[in-house]
Amino acid sequence: MAGLHKSDIKNPVLNWIDTRMPVFTMMEKEYGSFPTPKNFNYFWNFGALAMVTLAIMIVTGIFLAMNYTPNTEMAFDSVQRIMRDVNYGWLIRYVHQNGASMFFIVVYVHIFRGLYYGSYKAPRELLWIIGVALLLAMMATAFMGYVLPWGQMSYWGATVITNLFSAIPLVGTDIVQWLWGGFSVSNPTLNRFFSLHYLMPFVIVGLVFLHVVALHITGSNNPLGIDVKSPQDTLPFHPYYTVKDSVGLCVFLAIFAAIVFFAPNMLGDPNNFIPANPLQTPADIVPEWYFLPFYAILRSVPNKLGGVAMMFGSIAVLFVLPWLDTSRVRSARFRPIYRPLVFVLVAAVVVLGMVGAHRPEGIWVVLGRVATTYYFLHFLVILPALGILEKPLPLPESISNPVLPRRGGGGGPLPGGVPAAPMEKP
């Protein structure tokens, strides 16, 4: 449907643009008056925080790339030159280096929010799937970025992770050599990792755009997990949530800054201050903290192919989560059995993280296997069964009237067999 847009913008220049390309109207609609549930808690800050962190990573990355040399002979020294000789180079690099960790913290909390409040459930399945794709893209980007400083951990991390693909039957070796562009992690590998590390963030930006588009079609979930029923349930995004996001942003940036300025190497590994040496593996190879749970799953399986399959499976299972969870209630607040189990899942992941940081000996092997088992049990067995076994608490009537329906008998669980208020169509 062609035709000029009728713009309400007062400013003549903006109006002229808006008439021909209604970006300002769109911004107003999507981030100005956009109706947003009024009962968000601060967990709903983390999407915006992730977006800001992505922007910080891209901007600092562009300036780092101006001084970085993707060559095995020069990469390590070029990073140190950034730290020592480039004006504010240390600041830009430490922000970028720790920004990766901050990004994962924010995204992991964001994912937890989704799990706890059932944000992955109908009608937000696609929104969730795009989110899982974002997580994968982030992981790939972070992994390749960690290789670039060409320290010992960079090199051996790259070697170990790329070797995972050798577990694939028949074509494994060919795939690994294709990834390397040689017969080991070497200069061609570093070159392509740099190229892809520069490309991937823009893929992530594209996915974030789709993530937001999907979000603005379905509208946001909320802590009660019930649908918006009337305009009384919502507030315009601006100024209510712009200012609320700003509060969270300031706190987040303060924590981020404290790490960057006071303990920039806290999350790093001392071994990465040693230039890569293909002939000597460091005594303890540990991935960055945000990969530790997955690394632990990998090591919990004594079979090479099995371990790799489980590790990728731990992400893959998230893609189908909307259909594994059969409950019709979103928010864990109204799911008496699911609620503690989310925390058990979090505990399992934290344990897996600790397992990943230790050598696979003694108690750590047992803990790793138990936690891995629970992780998969949670998604593949418990969630499908809970939908049938669990009796949800009665749901409130609406967001603006968050009291229990009177006929529900005041606070207690519904009588057996009576389903809680199902997901109403908005």
Place this chain on the structure above:
Amino acid sequence: MSASTLLRRLLPAAMAASVLLAAPAVRAEEALPHEHWSFSGIFGGLDLAAAQRGFQVYNEVCSSCHSMNLLHYRDLAGIGLTAQQIKDIAASKTVPGPLDDNGDETTRPGTPADVFKAPYKNSKAAGAAFGGAAPPDQSVLLNAREGGADYIYGILTGYVDPPAGFKVPDGLYYNEYMPGHLIHMPQPLHDDQVTYADGTKATVAQMAHDVTTFLYWTSNPEAVTRKRMGVRVVLFLVLMAGLTYTVKRQIWSDVEH
């Protein structure tokens, strides 16, 4: 306790736990000595006199085996040496010059822009001189070792007699703080090995302390600026958090929630 309060309490704990995970496994060796360092803590600065003495120790002792390829003489301004002192130190070194008209290598006196002169031409040559175990480059050595300053100090002061029955093979030395207790480097520091211009007594502990301070600086030359800037940035952000929170309270004051 409502779900959200519970979450609010659990979340920081979970985050702290995951941060702590990054701290790698504690080494099962001797506990490292805990020196008091001028540079530790958020407000830590740098004891310039110690760093300058440390440079003297590096220059007169360490540099006969260890390179420092990321440092330039000009960088020494960071530990408070004057332009003239830097020029004189650089000029006292003979560094490779440009090829002459016949294509032969030449030498020239160093300039402040030159990299610290390395004791060996390259790591192969260094390795050959030490039976394959090339002394590591010291530019970022302190950051490259778990335990950092305390570890470096521990190694430098940790040469003691091996316990009875501990067999020390030829070419290796016993060190209390070295993982596995065997180290290729013979004890590098001995009392009165250098003569400090400021009259400080050059004990092993003193020299170890000074050279560790110097090595902290070579590993983290930006640290003093970084921390000072950090205090301002964090204060600013905390202030902004307070301001935005107040504005948020005002804007939300008419919303029932």
Place this chain on the structure above:
Amino acid sequence: MAELAAAGTGGHHGAHGGDGRRDFLRLITASGAVIGVGAIAWPLIDSMNPSKDVLALSSVETDLTPIELGSGITVVWRGKPIFVRHRTEKEIKEAEDVQMSQLIEPQPDSERVKAGHAQWIVLIGICTHLGCVPLGNKPTDPRGEWGGWFCPCHGSQYDTSGRVRHGPAPLNLYIPPYAFESNTKIKIG
């Protein structure tokens, strides 16, 4: 942060608190956000300025003793060729005695050398026409009619003071900033 600035001027009005005090608070908050964004921008911008290793090479010291009378050397300074020439008495006299009216860009020789060091002329060796490097440092090079330098690209000629005497170059050869550290050593830059 931009969101914050927008929030500060947002049209929504709460029911409590004096309007003046509230608007002032929002103004402060918005200004803080603007300052914050500015403070973030500066390190990024400054990172593109010449870095310390580049600045360390921004001045070069040159020993004048090996330069024979009547010839010159080329040293590289900030990526550019610098001519340092040891002028003979005759060359100095020619440079000093020339009539200003004969020059394309009139400038006395005394302004182009350091007082007391008239035997040394230091020039940026880039022709002011289109950027070629003129010939004439070695006595055996073509030096043009005025005994200075000759640009092989389009035939510009310079005298022993580096002043253009024959086009197409419009200007004299530039003099780099330099100073005598001692009688036999100069520091360029």
